[in-house]
Amino acid sequence: MKTHSAEESSFIGITGHRDPWILKKGIEQYPFDAILMVLNAADKHSASFIDHLLPTAVEKGLAIIGMKIPAHGWLSACIGLDLHGKETRWNARGRED
Numbered sequence: 605m606k607t608h609s610a611e612e613s614s615f616i617g618i619t620g621h622r623d624p625w626i627l628k629k630g631i632e633q634y635p636f637d638a639i640l641m642v643l644n645a646a647d648k649h650s651a652s653f654i655d656h657l658l659p660t661a662v663e664k665g666l667a668i669i670g671m672k673i674p675a676h677g678w679l680s681a682c683i684g685l686d687l688h689g690k691e692t693r694w695n696a697r698g699r700e701d
Contacts, residue, residue, distance in 0.1 A: 615667075624657035631657075631664055643670030 617638035620627045624641070631639060639661050642653045661668050 617667075617669075619671075621672075622651070624651055624653040624655075627653075628657050628660050631660060631666065636664075636666060638667035638669060640669045640671055642672045643668075644673050 615637035616635075617640060618627060618630050618634075618636045619640035621642065627639065627641065630636070639657075641657060641661070643658075647654045658668070
């Protein structure tokens with residue numbers, strides 16, 4: 605990866621939606637300035653970005669930007685809350701109809 609120069613950009617970031625280990629490898633190998641990562645209450649119930657990626661991002665001093673904060677209803681469905689007027693259940697693999 606070619607590093608950025610001041611003429612081209614001020615900061616370089618990395619993002620991903622599914623695998624915290626790939627992002628962790630990226631921030632360990634390359635000099636990123638920021639990371640856009642999943643941060644929500646449902647995170648602990650799957651491949652956790654909070655447990656597996658956040659400590660490394662903090663240690664490296666990256667600007668951390670959270671996404672998917674409301675978890676698209678995943679957490680409310682897991683605990684049985686009906687927010688949209690219909691029955692919805694989720695499991696570790698996704699929605700069950």
